[in-house]
Amino acid sequence: MFSKLSDKLVETFKRLSKRGKLTKSEIHEATRQLRRILLDADVNYKVAKQFCKTVEQKAQAFLENPPLDPGKVFKNLVQNELTILLGTTALPINFSSKRSFTVILLAGLQGSGKTTTAAKIANLLRSRGRKPLLVACDTYRPAATQQLEILASKIDVPCFKEGDNPLRRAKNSLKFASSHGLDVIILDTAGRLSIDEQLMDELNKIKAETEPEESIFVADSMAGQQILSVADQFNKSIGLTGAILTKMDGDARGGAALSIREATSVPIKFIGTGESIEQIEEFHPDRISSRILGEGDLLSLAEKASSAIDAKEAKKTIKKLEKSSFGFDDFLKQLEMINKMGSFSGILKMIPGASKFASQISEEDYNKQLKTIKSMIQSMTPEERKNWKIIKGSRKRRIALGSGRKVEDVNRLLKQFKESMKIMGNMKKQRGIGGLGRMFSGKFN
Ligand SMILES: Nc1nc2c(ncn2[C@@H]2O[C@H](COP(=O)(O)OP(=O)(O)OP(=O)(O)O)[C@@H](O)[C@H]2O)c(=O)[nH]1
Ligand SMILES: [Mg+2]
Known part of the structure; x- marks a missing residue:
């Protein structure tokens, strides 16, 4: 994840440290490099431009009192701005305080990782003492329900499939959860190759019926810049409370995913880092920027360790x-x-x-x-x-x-x-x- 981006950034800061001084032209040159590195990593053009402008302005404040180690100052600036770009603070799942259960609706394009992610979230929440229910709201693809059922049985979480269409299944699942003492309902919906009205219409109906606390867009981070406009359209049509970036383990440059928060204002809640059920992480902007800048992330490691x-x-x-x-x-x-x-x-x-x-x-x-x-x-x-x-x-x-x-x-x-x-x-x-x-x-x- 971000290894190229990370290596190049660390190299730029090192070079700046070696120069040992901070002048206006050094700052300009460093931000120019920064912009190229971000664009190479597939960060959205507008986002990269604004990011570098802010870093350059803030770096200039150091011209009056030049620091001993300009590389370090620059690195701290980039790290802070990156944390802000990624959303500043982590936004955990918003659990209902009014109902006996919380509904999480997962939506996104075909193959983005909705079904896998539904099971990953169920598994994570269960390890924290919740009682999740997985609901198969994809009645179009014949094997879709079966796929969710298999994953559910692996993690020993119930899977709901009563009803012959997505809306009925979603509606019935609320009653089922109430009567079985289950407190998180995760709705796995069908994907489409591209956005179409029918899909949005169906999602809106499910939303109206179940009033989800969380409506989350599942984005394939390998899909590049297109996820930004797709996320934007989902947000406008159904109203999103968050995004999950899947396949962050892949070779993708990952920058488009990093731009999603800034470009669409939709906060990132989780990232998927592999195909297996445990490979999901809560998204912490500060920890990710620390990882990108080669500083490691002991907190996430400790959390991973405690669950494994x-x-x-x-x-x-x-x-x-x-x-x-x-x-x-x-x-x-x-x-x-x-x-x-x-x-x-x-x-x-x-x-x-x-x-x-x-x-x-x-x-x-x-x-x-x-x-x-x-x-x-x-x-x-x-x-x-x-x-x-x-x-x-x-x-x-x-x-x-x-x-x-x-x-x-x-x-x-x-x-x-x-x-x-x-x-x-x-x-x-x-x-x-x-x-x-x-x-x-x-x-x-
Ligand atoms: N490497 C990697 N693969 C993932 C991740 N999340 C999902 N996948 C894989 O992506 C593929 C599609 O995942 P699904 O969960 O079936 O995607 P979906 O959005 O439910 O697909 P549809 O229901 O057809 O729209 C599967 O092969 C998953 O194993 C991830 O974080 N990393
Ligand atoms: Mg699916």
């Missing part, structure tokens, strides 16, 4: 680390938790200072190393997995043979394991699992 990590398991791990009885079997469990948090490079990008490694360790390399490490652990006996200290001489040879590796590889695995134990031991007060990263620092050829 089983608190009981985490406590057990800390105890084991304290008693130095953490073994390879525990290590495998930790890896599973990390996998639940998303891609390895995605996690690295959220750690301040580690984002530069994200581009050094490719997802492919990571997966390859993971496979090698797993194959060696799988060749260990249960006893060895519990107590790695007994792995010596002939045991090492057996493990190497069993996994098709060399004894040096087993030695390396043990060495890395020992080092990561040390790091984790030091981090245990912060309950860190970061030490596991050490396991992937040396390559197995």
Whole structure:
């Protein structure tokens, strides 16, 4: 997400820092570069122009008292303006205080990710103690209801499909939720290839019938600039309370998505960062701008961790680390938790200072190393997995043979394991699992 944009910005600030002085022409040159970088990232032209104008004006205020590190000043300015551009503060879901349930209507073009996102939101809200109901309001595409049903059963959330048209289903779902004690109703509607009156008419009828607290536009961030005009039209026709940007994990330059708030005034509520159910994040403008400027985002990482990590398991791990009885079997469990948090490079990008490694360790390399490490652990006996200290001489040879590796590889695995134990031991007060990263620092050829 935004990796190119991020790299180029960081480079511009570095260059400015090296110059060591801030003059009118330096500011002008830097904002010119900034504009080019934003346009390259597909930020809307008007939005980029206004953004750079503001940054240039604010930077000029520093001319009277030139700062020691102009790059840093410029970076802070850009970061602040970026946060404002993205909406300043996070806007969480607005839950009803009047009814026993809250209705969330999801709308958008075909294939934008509505159905997937409906399930992701249901899963997220359920993990926070809500009782969601997913409602299949797409009766046009034969497999649409089934798609939502499959996702719903995966996350163990009820899926409602009573009624032969979208409006009836939406209407019936309110009664069903009331009588079953469900408190969030998520309406997954049908998409169209482009905006048409019939679609808007149907959405307006559903809205009138269900009075949703949230009417959210689901935007495919890979679709580029067109999402701005589509969002604008949805907003004008049905009135939106927010937008969700899906597929932010893709190669798309992402700038169009970043412009949506400024160009349409519709606040961004969530971003989708992958195909699996857990890959959704609440949108926090300050955290995203921090991530774009290469500063990492520990808060979001901590939230991801808390939803992926089983608190009981985490406590057990800390105890084991304290008693130095953490073994390879525990290590495998930790890896599973990390996998639940998303891609390895995605996690690295959220750690301040580690984002530069994200581009050094490719997802492919990571997966390859993971496979090698797993194959060696799988060749260990249960006893060895519990107590790695007994792995010596002939045991090492057996493990190497069993996994098709060399004894040096087993030695390396043990060495890395020992080092990561040390790091984790030091981090245990912060309950860190970061030490596991050490396991992937040396390559197995
Ligand atoms: N990589 C990635 N893929 C996503 C994300 N969200 C959705 N997808 C994929 O996008 C495709 C379309 O998703 P759906 O949820 O079926 O989209 P939809 O808007 O319901 O589509 P229609 O009902 O046909 O209008 C699927 O292959 C999803 O797995 C995301 O955040 N990242
Ligand atoms: Mg769908």
